[in-house]
Amino acid sequence: MTKYNIWFFSSLFIALIVSLPIITVFFSFFNETSNYFTLLKSTFLLDYIFNSMIILFFVILVTFILGVLSAYFVSFYEFPFSNFFSWTLILAFAVPGYIYAFSLIAFFENYGTAFSILTYLFGENNYNPIIPKIDGIVGAILAISFSLFPYVYVLTRASFHYQSNNYIEVGKNLGLSTKESFFKIILPSARPAIIAGLALVSMECLSDFGTVSFFSVNTLTTGIYNSWLSFDDLNTANQISFILLLFILLLFSIEIYSRKDARYHQPGRGFKPIIKIKLKGKKSIIPITVCSLILFLSFLFPVSQMIYWTIKFPKYLHDINILNININTLILVLLASASIVIVSLFINYGSRISKSKILNYLTNFLISGYAIPGVILAVAFITFFSNLSDLASYNLNFKSTKGIFIGSILGLILAYFIRFFSLSFNGIKSSYEKINNSIDESAYLLGYSKIKTFLKIHIPYLKTNIILIMLLISLEVIKELPITLILRPFNFETFATQAYIYASQDLLEAAALPSLFLIFWSTVLILLSSRYILSKKN
Amino acid sequence: MFISYLILIAFTSSLLANEVNIFSARHYDSDVQLYEKFTAKTGIKVNVVSGKSGALEKRIIEEGADSKADLYITADAGRLGAFEANLQGGLTSPAIKSVVPSNFRTSKWTGIAKRARIIYFAPERVSGSELSGLTYESLADPKWKGRLVIRASNNIYNQSLVASLIKNNGKGKVAEWSKGVVSNMARSPKGNDRAQILAVAAGEADIAVANTYYLALMLSGKKGSEQQAAAKKVKPFFPNQDGRGTHMNISGAGLVKGAPNKANAIKLVEFLLSEEAQNHIVNNTFEYPMIKSVSPHPLVVNMGLDFKQDLKTKVVNYGKRQADALEVMTAAGWK
Numbered sequence: 064m065t066k067y068n069i070w071f072f073s074s075l076f077i078a079l080i081v082s083l084p085i086i087t088v089f090f091s092f093f094n095e096t097s098n099y100f101t102l103l104k105s106t107f108l109l110d111y112i113f114n115s116m117i118i119l120f121f122v123i124l125v126t127f128i129l130g131v132l133s134a135y136f137v138s139f140y141e142f143p144f145s146n147f148f149s150w151t152l153i154l155a156f157a158v159p160g161y162i163y164a165f166s167l168i169a170f171f172e173n174y175g176t177a178f179s180i181l182t183y184l185f186g187e188n189n190y191n192p193i194i195p196k197i198d199g200i201v202g203a204i205l206a207i208s209f210s211l212f213p214y215v216y217v218l219t220r221a222s223f224h225y226q227s228n229n230y231i232e233v234g235k236n237l238g239l240s241t242k243e244s245f246f247k248i249i250l251p252s253a254r255p256a257i258i259a260g261l262a263l264v265s266m267e268c269l270s271d272f273g274t275v276s277f278f279s280v281n282t283l284t285t286g287i288y289n290s291w292l293s294f295d296d297l298n299t300a301n302q303i304s305f306i307l308l309l310f311i312l313l314l315f316s317i318e319i320y321s322r323k324d325a326r327y328h329q330p331g332r333g334f335k336p337i338i339k340i341k342l343k344g345k346k347s348i349i350p351i352t353v354c355s356l357i358l359f360l361s362f363l364f365p366v367s368q369m370i371y372w373t374i375k376f377p378k379y380l381h382d383i384n385i386l387n388i389n390i391n392t393l394i395l396v397l398l399a400s401a402s403i404v405i406v407s408l409f410i411n412y413g414s415r416i417s418k419s420k421i422l423n424y425l426t427n428f429l430i431s432g433y434a435i436p437g438v439i440l441a442v443a444f445i446t447f448f449s450n451l452s453d454l455a456s457y458n459l460n461f462k463s464t465k466g467i468f469i470g471s472i473l474g475l476i477l478a479y480f481i482r483f484f485s486l487s488f489n490g491i492k493s494s495y496e497k498i499n500n501s502i503d504e505s506a507y508l509l510g511y512s513k514i515k516t517f518l519k520i521h522i523p524y525l526k527t528n529i530i531l532i533m534l535l536i537s538l539e540v541i542k543e544l545p546i547t548l549i550l551r552p553f554n555f556e557t558f559a560t561q562a563y564i565y566a567s568q569d570l571l572e573a574a575a576l577p578s579l580f581l582i583f584w585s586t587v588l589i590l591l592s593s594r595y596i597l598s599k600k601n
Numbered sequence: 602m603f604i605s606y607l608i609l610i611a612f613t614s615s616l617l618a619n620e621v622n623i624f625s626a627r628h629y630d631s632d633v634q635l636y637e638k639f640t641a642k643t644g645i646k647v648n649v650v651s652g653k654s655g656a657l658e659k660r661i662i663e664e665g666a667d668s669k670a671d672l673y674i675t676a677d678a679g680r681l682g683a684f685e686a687n688l689q690g691g692l693t694s695p696a697i698k699s700v701v702p703s704n705f706r707t708s709k710w711t712g713i714a715k716r717a718r719i720i721y722f723a724p725e726r727v728s729g730s731e732l733s734g735l736t737y738e739s740l741a742d743p744k745w746k747g748r749l750v751i752r753a754s755n756n757i758y759n760q761s762l763v764a765s766l767i768k769n770n771g772k773g774k775v776a777e778w779s780k781g782v783v784s785n786m787a788r789s790p791k792g793n794d795r796a797q798i799l800a801v802a803a804g805e806a807d808i809a810v811a812n813t814y815y816l817a818l819m820l821s822g823k824k825g826s827e828q829q830a831a832a833k834k835v836k837p838f839f840p841n842q843d844g845r846g847t848h849m850n851i852s853g854a855g856l857v858k859g860a861p862n863k864a865n866a867i868k869l870v871e872f873l874l875s876e877e878a879q880n881h882i883v884n885n886t887f888e889y890p891m892i893k894s895v896s897p898h899p900l901v902v903n904m905g906l907d908f909k910q911d912l913k914t915k916v917v918n919y920g921k922r923q924a925d926a927l928e929v930m931t932a933a934g935w936k
Contacts, residue, residue, distance in 0.1 A: 172792070172796065172799065173796070173799040173800060173802065173803040173805070173831070174799055174802070174803065174827040174828050174830075174831045175827075178827060179827055182827070189803065189804060191803035191804065191805070192803070192804060192805075198791055198792070199789075199791060279753055279755070279791065288655075375825060376825070378823075382630045383630075445659075445660070445663045446663070449663045449664070449665065452667075453665075465663075465664050465665070465667040466664075466667055466669070469660070469663065469664055470650070470660065470664070470669075548652060548656065549652075549656055549660070551650070552650070553622060553648040553649065553650050553669075554648050554649055554650075555650075556651075560652075564628055564651055564652065564653075565628075567653060568627075568628060568629070569793045569794075569795055572824070572825075573630075
């Protein structure tokens, strides 16, 4: 029997808010679009889908190789610096794809950094023809892959960590070579984790906006943006969104499904931790080379390009109001992470004490926000609130409310809320489920009130997890581009928007400083959270 | 609690009186310095949302009557023209009319600075006889096969250039012309205007189409010594000198419909057209001044000032013919 109490209605309310973009997109799917560009659009649409799929395919391939290979080396072998690599390889998360893209162009363009290096080393000459031009689709694939491969790395590494040494021993007894046991035993048993990682990569890849738009590659996301902007056609934008959402929801189900599968690979009885094989001398050359190369390409390369620029063009050090941007970022990070975590605690607690099935189904809706690309979310957000306000002022003579939600901090936080709520809700849910219900019962028997149980028993237990989630949300907010770009208020920049705007104005060298700050804060957050990420079972 | 606080902020900020709100697709730091000068002079606070023009336009449209936007500032007449339905008349005060030639303004928007879209060539590989009498029209000539670089068709500068060609030659002819240009391209279009000039310097192509201020920017050393050296390897050429003149475009400001601070907006535009502001603009962005009494940056002067500007084709046509321009380029396979 479901009780229609405060928990039910507040969960319903939050679920509605989070699903606003999906609902908006879904309803406008059936609206008519303008005929004028029908032909043009139909040719473009195929182009968009084709490009999205090509990028997706190669990003999956590259992140698979990078992620699995590096996870394999640091999990099964001990070689010089293997511990160092095991945590520095996650730092690639600190460099968003669009910033990686800036570095690629800066380095490889005619008379770019590569040209300067060659001139410095070998004297003046026209090196431009021999420098490969990495841009367009190839550039997008590389930039997205290097910024996303840590998903595969982290999940695969966790799965390797909990693989029992027994299997490997059985393999050895059966006479399998190292290569055979990798392909026949290690890889298959880590499959669910790898697939989960790749599904996350694919979702992020399909929703990427900054990178592909910087390289002028037309994909489904830039298609949404363009048809909204150039063709003045919100309905087409929403229809392309719908196609994109179908893809992403498919990936989302794959991810959830493989995670369920992954649970069967948790350590059971007879679990033996992996005995790392020690590699010395010549044998350690390959893993060291591979790991250093990945670390260099994914993190050190973009960071050094940005540092080089900041030094080479010091003018921008005092032109850019960095203090202001730091404060803006701090405000967004604090408001977003606090509100998201508080509400997810509230909803989780409600669903725990009311034990309602409907509530459980309802909370499943809450995850939808994360599956929606930021561009779609921002477009749908504006559509929804401007329609709502028009409706209210037309029918009820309300004063317009657009200013409250569009172009305000409140609107921005609300959009972040929709986007990142599932991250926090599910994180807290998974550790809440580990607190046995009998603990609550005992607390009540001891005379604890519900609130006291929550504050004195649940919160201390959930504390580390709450900190981790706040760190992760902060990381996402700092790196977030399209929502902030479209919804931000007057005189308000974040590192991401400042860097992107300079870059789109052909001032890549000015984009270096905000990019560096973005990477710096992200790195701090990653280092703070890495001990949780690397030790967490999921 | 903090939510109600934020709502309060949202309301009170809209009640503050002495300000002007700009949606700007031009976000040079030098513009910000100008706004600061304006505030110091008049006490009027300048609020800016910067972004890509398309997104800014959409936000103004969606916010509708509630938009706080007073001025929309962008770097192409085609953009202002295409956005006319959301702009209002009454911007061009007598002071503005007296300094801006009628070719570069309507009642809703006005140019603030000028630029020309010209040809750059590599003197080592392009002879004087090849260049003589060169027009935009003749870029489709097969003699340029595999030698031309120009950026993508989604770029507004190209859309405006092609729109002006359509206005002068008709859509049918320009559709053929687009095909010729595409078959002459040395590479599939990529990168910005500066990248096209660098491609000529690097030997990837012999001629490029790009705006005037990019070369001066590189020559100034602001983009580093490598690009400064590269820029010296290319020369500018002003096309269509025997006919209507070289294609001109503007950076401009438009008065947004329902602007809450209309009077302040006009004041700001008048300030931007003052000698002081114009000097500041030309020395930082390397554009041509809008008003006669100011001279361009010396590097721009060196590129040549006595060329014939196309003053016959009103820039208002760039917006009107934009859809046609995009259509012919797309049909020709211009990426």
